[in-house]
Structure formats: structure tokens, C-alpha cells
Amino acid sequence: MIRVLVVEDSATMRHLLRESLAGDPELQVVGEAVDGDQAVEMVRRLRPDVVTMDMMLPTMSGLEATEHIMAETPTPILVVSSADRQELFSTYNALAAGAVDVLEKPRGDASDANWGRRLCGCVRMVSRIRVITHPRARLANRSVRTEPAPPVSIPVPAGPPGVVVVGSSTGGPGALTELLRGLPPTFRTPVLIVQHIAASEPFAVAFSDWLAGQTGRAVSYATDGVPTRSLTGRVLLAPPDRHILLRDGLVRLSDAPPRHSCRPSVDVLFESVAPEYGGAATGVLLTGMGRDGAEGLLRMRARGAVTFAQDEASCVVYGMPREAALLGAAAHIMPPARIAARLAELATATGVTR
Structure with a gap:
């Protein structure tokens, strides 16, 4: 079983996520978080295989929660987000901070017909990715050090790089x-x-x-x-x-x-x-x-x-x-x-x- 933590503050959207994931026999929802603080704590405690992460959350945003998770308990994160411009930029910031992939929330039109199937496919794909402690996840109480690498000699081409x-x-x-x-x-x-x-x-x-x-x-x-x-x-x-x-x-x-x-x-x-x-x-x-x-x-x-x-x-x-x-x-x-x-x-x- 692939163990999934759902992070979403909307009760309606949490229900849709839970019901969609329940339709796949390989997936199991092991917890639901309604804000970023709770998400970070539940990842630490439950150690899920995948997190579905909303971006617009109370107390701590989805981006902040992603940064904490990837710095402390690296876990594959699938961002489930809307196409609102503010949320789009937060989504890309989360991807840069170590989230693995993104799935757009249902639009309320004909494109929603296979949304649950797409969600399950994304979760299964994300679960196979071995994530790392992300170097961009630098928190106030944490510093990430990298050792200087030895110089590498690279031949200069005969002409200018085109x-x-x-x-x-x-x-x-x-x-x-x-x-x-x-x-x-x-x-x-x-x-x-x-x-x-x-x-x-x-x-x-x-x-x-x-x-x-x-x-x-x-x-x-x-x-x-x-x-x-x-x-x-x-x-x-x-x-x-x-x-x-x-x-x-x-x-x-x-x-x-x-x-x-x-x-x-x-x-x-x-x-x-x-x-x-x-x-x-x-x-x-x-x-x-x-x-x-x-x-x-x-x-x-x-x-x-x-x-x-x-x-x-x-x-x-x-x-x-x-x-x-x-x-x-x-x-x-x-x-x-x-x-x-x-x-x-x-x-x-x-x-x-x-």
C-alpha cells in the first residue's frame, strides 16, 4: 500500500481527495491535515509515502510546509493547486523547494471527468521518487553546508559558444x-x-x-x-x-x-x-x-x-x-x-x- 497524507483546508476538497484515493486499491489515506503546521507534524509522526499539498493554507502556507518537510522529513510531495496566479507562483516556489509534481484542482467543467484517475496516477508516480533533503529548504534554525568541489578543467572550444x-x-x-x-x-x-x-x-x-x-x-x-x-x-x-x-x-x-x-x-x-x-x-x-x-x-x-x-x-x-x-x-x-x-x-x- 502507498500511504498518503492529504493536506487541504477545504472540507469539500478533502472529501473529493479522500474519495478519489479510496477508489485505488494501492492507495491508503493515513491522515488529513487542515493547515501547514499540522501537515509538518503529521509527516513527522506518520511518515507517509506521499503528501498531497494545497498551497493556500492557514497558520502556515503550503510553501512553508513544503520547505519544512523537505528540510526535516523529506517526503515526495504532490502539489494539488488551482490555476489562480498567486497560487501558481506559490506552486512553482514549492517545486523549487523540493515538491515533485503538480496537479491542477478540478475546474468544474468537462475536464473533471477523469480527475480522480489522474490524481491516483500522479500519486503512484510520485511515490516511486526517492527525494533528498532539499538544499533550498533553509530554515531559520538550520544551515546547509556544502563542501567546495575541486576545479575541473574544461577545454575551451575553438570558437565562441553559439x-x-x-x-x-x-x-x-x-x-x-x-x-x-x-x-x-x-x-x-x-x-x-x-x-x-x-x-x-x-x-x-x-x-x-x-x-x-x-x-x-x-x-x-x-x-x-x-x-x-x-x-x-x-x-x-x-x-x-x-x-x-x-x-x-x-x-x-x-x-x-x-x-x-x-x-x-x-x-x-x-x-x-x-x-x-x-x-x-x-x-x-x-x-x-x-x-x-x-x-x-x-x-x-x-x-x-x-x-x-x-x-x-x-x-x-x-x-x-x-x-x-x-x-x-x-x-x-x-x-x-x-x-x-x-x-x-x-x-x-x-x-x-x-
Whole structure:
């Protein structure tokens, strides 16, 4: 049995969660919390396998509760949230603090027909993830220390870096924030990102605004046909449910079938960049479940690109980076902040910082 703690202050919503979860013989609700303080205490006492977490809670918000849980009793957390803009930003903050995934609350329309089934599927998926004590969960009475890592020598490409491409999935919001924050303001190389977001379109669309606010960089969703030469200093995200790729000096969007059950797919972007940029590209594969991006990163490395994968210790889910390491696709394996430092060094060494 997968033991679930439900955290929700609305009695109506708690009833729906409880009844939906009761319909799956693999799931058992072991407790219900109505505020953040109670959630933290019940996780500590009951040690559930999964927590479903509302964001807008009394006494302590869902975000604060997530930070406490991930700092003290790391547990897979599924955020169950509405698409209200304030709640959306809290949801992404919770994902950056270590929550694993998000499911939109019922909308009150035809899309609700299979909501209970989607909830149970998300809970089962989340239960399989081995979470870590999250480095961003820094509380007033707690400090998180990291040992300095030894320097890594990275060959400087013959020409300036033309593009940085990044893939991430589960745990990605936090890793992307750390990566982009670590780049200096003078870093001008375009950054193209595929982030798997399983949530509905309102959640996904708000991600660009949230990431821009977190990092201070110009972040937007890609549009089809934009010349890559116009992207200096910008961060582009693959739009919801569209592949992004580079071809003939242009950004292209595609409705082609999913790869590894993903659209957008990291492999689609990486595989397009390999022949387009060769050794002038840099590829980065961050935390995530599955293997999307590993083969594409290998193709990039074979064409001379500098390639990175996130290390296991800093990953929420060591899936995609692990596959890249096993294939020999990642020349360098390190946490996002160190990857950012190396990217800055590459740009500085080749003169592309302003």
C-alpha cells in the first residue's frame, strides 16, 4: 500500500481527495491535515509515502510546509493547486523547494471527468521518487553546508559558444533557477530550455514569468521562425506541448509525436543542435525522471559540443542525468551552480560576455 497524507483546508476538497484515493486499491489515506503546521507534524509522526499539498493554507502556507518537510522529513510531495496566479507562483516556489509534481484542482467543467484517475496516477508516480533533503529548504534554525568541489578543467572550444541548450524534468524548476542565477549579468549566449511540465496549460504558461522573476533574466516562450542571431542575452522555453528545435538559423516549433512520452522533448532539441552548431554548442541535462535527453546529449558530444549533466547528490530525481552518464554523453558531471560557473568561464574565455 502507498500511504498518503492529504493536506487541504477545504472540507469539500478533502472529501473529493479522500474519495478519489479510496477508489485505488494501492492507495491508503493515513491522515488529513487542515493547515501547514499540522501537515509538518503529521509527516513527522506518520511518515507517509506521499503528501498531497494545497498551497493556500492557514497558520502556515503550503510553501512553508513544503520547505519544512523537505528540510526535516523529506517526503515526495504532490502539489494539488488551482490555476489562480498567486497560487501558481506559490506552486512553482514549492517545486523549487523540493515538491515533485503538480496537479491542477478540478475546474468544474468537462475536464473533471477523469480527475480522480489522474490524481491516483500522479500519486503512484510520485511515490516511486526517492527525494533528498532539499538544499533550498533553509530554515531559520538550520544551515546547509556544502563542501567546495575541486576545479575541473574544461577545454575551451575553438570558437565562441553559439548556444546553450538545457533539458530538465522533475525537480527542474529549482535546478533551472540555480543554474540561471549562477550566470553573470554579462552572460549573453542564448539559452534554450525544455522543461517537462505535466500540469495543464495555465500552470505551464505562468512558468516563464516565474522563472524570470526568480533569476532576473529575460525569459519567454519561443515562437516559430525567430532567427537565432536575435536571441543574444535571452532565455527561451519550449511552449507547452510543442517541440522546440533549431534549423537553418531559425527557431522552429513542432507538433511531431512525443519522444519518450514527452512533448516537448529534450532529445528533439539536442539532436537538432548537434549538426546546427557542432562544437559551438553547450548541452546541459538536469534532474528528471526517465531518459529523455541522454541520446541527444551524446550526439552533441560526438559533434564536439561541451556537455554537462547534473550530479546525483543535487538531483531531485537522478534519472535523465544518470542515463547520460551511463552513455558517456556527459563530459562533466556537477551541480547546477558549478555548471553555471563553467558556462561563464567558457563565455569569458571566448569573449562572449557582453
